[in-house]
Amino acid sequence: MNHIVLGYDGSDFAMQALDWALDEAELRKLPLTVFHAWQWPYGEADEEAKAHLRKAADHVLWHGADCARATSSGVQVxxxxxxxxxxxxxxxxxxxxxLVVVGSRGLNALPRAVVGSVAGYVAAHAVCPVIIVRGPGPLPASANPGPVVVVDKEPDAAVLEFAFSEAAMHQVPVTASVDLADWSARHPGVQVQQGDAHERPTLIVVGRKRSARSGTASFLLQHAPCPVAVVTEGDS
Known part of the structure; x- marks a missing residue:
């Protein structure tokens, strides 16, 4: 649990995810691993053809790592x-x-099964919390940052701990539909808001098991106006 992992493919969505992952790495004082995958999609191929594809993939990865090193303040990449x-x-x-950070294309015009295949799979199966970065505009910085919003009606302790930790790092409030008095006492530096959520939250946090049963995470991956964190209940 000693680094941040970023899934990077060179797209605009991946660049947004890179911004978020760097911010997390700087705030947590952890190194960042920039990851890129490639595979030959056309069946059998000679090694020379595959070598060209691998070289292109290596260039994508180099670009992501170079951007991270150029824009970070001392993060090991x-x-x-x-x-x-x-x-x-x-x-x-x-x-x-x-933490794993990935971008989401948010392809609302496509069938639901096609949307966010990588992001959806990782959110459902990763061992650690996953932040899927989506939504317009610069991330995570904002002139008027909204709260961290917990959407589970009966959130697990791990979900609340993650939400309060993120709120503390980003210096924003936490909003939830449950009484957060005990959690506020544990995190005195984090303001608690109740009532209607901010129109553009900084982050939405959901529990993995509960969201899987309700379909909440799938909906948020397509429609959320901001990054979405999926946290495994029972983890601390």
Missing amino acids: ETDLYEGSAAQRLVELSGGAA
């Missing part, structure tokens, strides 16, 4: 290039990570 499934490799990497 490492890389992981993998041949195979990006989703499965990210789940493997989550076993030793404090």
Whole structure:
């Protein structure tokens, strides 16, 4: 649990995720691993053809790592290039990570099953918390940052602990539909808000098991106006 893992593919969505992951790494004082996967999609191929694809993948990964190093304030940046499934490799990497960060294209016009296949799989199976970065505008910085919003009606302790920790790091309030008096006492530096959620929260936090049963996470991956954190209940 000693680093942040970023799934990076060179897209605009991945750049948003990189901004968020760097912020998390700086606030947590942890190194960042920039990850990219590639695989030959056309069946059998000679090694020369595959070598060209691998070289292109290596360039994508280099670009992500170079951007991270150029824009961070002292974060140690490492890389992981993998041949195979990006989703499965990210789940493997989550076993030793404090957090996995991935971008989501939010392809609302496509069938639900197609939307966010990598992000959805990682959110459902990762060992550690996962933040799926989506929504317009610069992330995570904002001139008027909203709260961290807990959407579970009966949130698990791990979900609340993650929400309060994120709120403390980003210096924003926490909003939930439950009484947070005990949690507020544990985190005196975090303001608690109740009532209607901010129109553009800084982060939405859901529990993995509860959201899977209700379909909340799937809905949020398509429609949330901000990044979404999926946390395994029972983890501290």
